[in-house]
Amino acid sequence: MESGASYVSSAADRAYATIRASILNGTFPPNARLKETELVDFCGVSRTPVREALRRLAAEDFVVITRNQGAQVKSWSHDDLDDLFALRALLEGHAAERAARRTSPEDLRRIAAAIEEMDAVLTSDAPQDEKVSEFLRLNRVVHETVWRASGSSRLMRILGHLVEQALMAHTAQRFSLTRIAESHHHHQELLRALESRDAAWAEAIMRSHIHAARRALEHAAPNPQPRPLRPRPASPVE
Amino acid sequence: MESGASYVSSAADRAYATIRASILNGTFPPNARLKETELVDFCGVSRTPVREALRRLAAEDFVVITRNQGAQVKSWSHDDLDDLFALRALLEGHAAERAARRTSPEDLRRIAAAIEEMDAVLTSDAPQDEKVSEFLRLNRVVHETVWRASGSSRLMRILGHLVEQALMAHTAQRFSLTRIAESHHHHQELLRALESRDAAWAEAIMRSHIHAARRALEHAAPNPQPRPLRPRPASPVE
DNA sequence: GGCGGGGTCATTGTATACATTAAAAGGTTT
DNA sequence: AAACCTTTTAATGTATACAATGACCCCGCC
Numbered sequence: 001m002e003s004g005a006s007y008v009s010s011a012a013d014r015a016y017a018t019i020r021a022s023i024l025n026g027t028f029p030p031n032a033r034l035k036e037t038e039l040v041d042f043c044g045v046s047r048t049p050v051r052e053a054l055r056r057l058a059a060e061d062f063v064v065i066t067r068n069q070g071a072q073v074k075s076w077s078h079d080d081l082d083d084l085f086a087l088r089a090l091l092e093g094h095a096a097e098r099a100a101r102r103t104s105p106e107d108l109r110r111i112a113a114a115i116e117e118m119d120a121v122l123t124s125d126a127p128q129d130e131k132v133s134e135f136l137r138l139n140r141v142v143h144e145t146v147w148r149a150s151g152s153s154r155l156m157r158i159l160g161h162l163v164e165q166a167l168m169a170h171t172a173q174r175f176s177l178t179r180i181a182e183s184h185h186h187h188q189e190l191l192r193a194l195e196s197r198d199a200a201w202a203e204a205i206m207r208s209h210i211h212a213a214r215r216a217l218e219h220a221a222p223n224p225q226p227r228p229l230r231p232r233p234a235s236p237v238e
Numbered sequence: 239m240e241s242g243a244s245y246v247s248s249a250a251d252r253a254y255a256t257i258r259a260s261i262l263n264g265t266f267p268p269n270a271r272l273k274e275t276e277l278v279d280f281c282g283v284s285r286t287p288v289r290e291a292l293r294r295l296a297a298e299d300f301v302v303i304t305r306n307q308g309a310q311v312k313s314w315s316h317d318d319l320d321d322l323f324a325l326r327a328l329l330e331g332h333a334a335e336r337a338a339r340r341t342s343p344e345d346l347r348r349i350a351a352a353i354e355e356m357d358a359v360l361t362s363d364a365p366q367d368e369k370v371s372e373f374l375r376l377n378r379v380v381h382e383t384v385w386r387a388s389g390s391s392r393l394m395r396i397l398g399h400l401v402e403q404a405l406m407a408h409t410a411q412r413f414s415l416t417r418i419a420e421s422h423h424h425h426q427e428l429l430r431a432l433e434s435r436d437a438a439w440a441e442a443i444m445r446s447h448i449h450a451a452r453r454a455l456e457h458a459a460p461n462p463q464p465r466p467l468r469p470r471p472a473s474p475v476e
Numbered sequence: 477g478g479c480g481g482g483g484t485c486a487t488t489g490t491a492t493a494c495a496t497t498a499a500a501a502g503g504t505t506t
Numbered sequence: 507a508a509a510c511c512t513t514t515t516a517a518t519g520t521a522t523a524c525a526a527t528g529a530c531c532c533c534g535c536c
Contacts, residue, residue, distance in 0.1 A: 273516095273517070
């Protein structure tokens with residue numbers, strides 16, 4: 001027999017993916033306590049890989065671990081978001097600036113293709129949710145291509161982390177179509193800047209792109225109040 | 239009794255600190271294989287905390303973990319170093335630029351005090367090793383104060399990581415006194431820039447400071463050749 | 477009635493035993 | 507003799523049992 005139950009990925013990876021996805025889709029809201037024993041059932045693996053997954057998530061700022069008290073889903077304040085997007089603007093701008101000097105024709109083609117696909121998606125008559133998620137996927141392609149073109153693997157990694165955090169801060173990703181249209185225009189302008197090898201232009205438009213994204217979150221992000229670490233001691237006796 | 243064997247820190251923390259220090263002081267050279275069972279004896283704790291320590295070190299780029307093959311001390315190529323210091327220059331410059339607008343009188347005093355201490359250390363007749371390590375400590379104080387003054391906790395964390403990596407890349411920290419003197423002058427100039435709230439000046443001098451540090455490593459960093467993952471199968475049977 | 481002390485519990489931290497992987501060794505075949 | 511398959515074995519990945527911490531709760535005391 002060819003494979004059957006040959007494993008697809010380690011238990012730790014599965015636990016990591018499961019928990020991470022549940023945080024992103026809101027199953028585990030900000031400040032939710034993540035108990036290891038509960039996650040054991042939830043993920044279907046033993047505590048060892050669950051713990052490993054939690055440590056990874058902590059390293060990536062998805063959860064906060066306090067010694068002897070376990071993990072909580074990280075919550076984001078307004079200041080955190082400002083901080084996050086300010087750094088993103090700086091670094092994505094820098095990446096675009098570097099990319100403008102060295103983007104390969106192949107990468108330019110890839111970006112152009114992604115933008116054309118976005119056009120197709122936006123003018124299609126698919127349900128809005130589908131349009132949004134497809135747009136987000138293509139958006140990621142564009143950005144990652146720019147990061148790679150910047151030629152700095154470390155910059156790429158850091159930007160990956162920052163974007164993950166930004167994604168988490170969304171929690172419920174409600175995107176307006178006008179917001180997406182704005183974003184789309186930025187991408188088109190970015191492509192022109194890269195094609196003309198105009199580093200300053202590329203950097204500037206990318207920074208605008210990120211700042212606009214921050215501003216769009218403004219309305220959507222209520223400042224969650226910090227909750228106590230142990231919310232309730234199980235249900236009271238009767 | 240007051241404390242006796244009350245624990246100072248968890249086993250995982252101790253393992254982390256032990257391994258990390260051994261990497262920094264050269265006991266575990268680049269590309270060295272770190273076997274969990276050996277580290278159990280070396281650190282005096284069981285495999286569980288050793289594994290946790292290794293994962294942490296991997297997240298901080300001190301080691302590289304390959305699935306089912308364990309951990310290796312990370313080795314740094316010239317390109318890695320260029321990448322690292324380019325990012326450091328950008329981010330430390332940015333931090334200095336932001337700090338210039340908001341450094342508190344207290345922080346300015348702290349930086350000034352550290353610089354005066356450096357003066358004292360450099361003109362003392364202590365052994366050179368001692369002078370160097372004391373200078374490095376004060377150097378860290380100056381930089382961390384600037385980071386904190388930048389007002390971005392995330393920036394502070396990332397810079398912390400980058401500096402750790404730079405430290406590791408040194409391996410054997412051989413610093414010439416002329417290099418230190420140059421560094422000292424940069425610090426003095428940085429202080430003046432901050433005191434006069436000149437953001438552009440602060441950013442520029444900080445960038446110079448970092449680039450100079452990269453250049454100083456130029457001579458000291460031989461490009462280590464990657465070694466196979468399993469070096470030797472224990473000693474051959476006679 | 478509020479406040480402090482001690483016991484109990486849930487939960488995390490650590491150790492260890494077992495399962496699984498993949499590299500190395502050794503023998504067989506062409 | 508070289509290449510392939512099988513066996514061995516050393517290492518990591520996972521599960522589970524045990525230890526230790528810290529929070530909650532109840533009771534006694536002020």
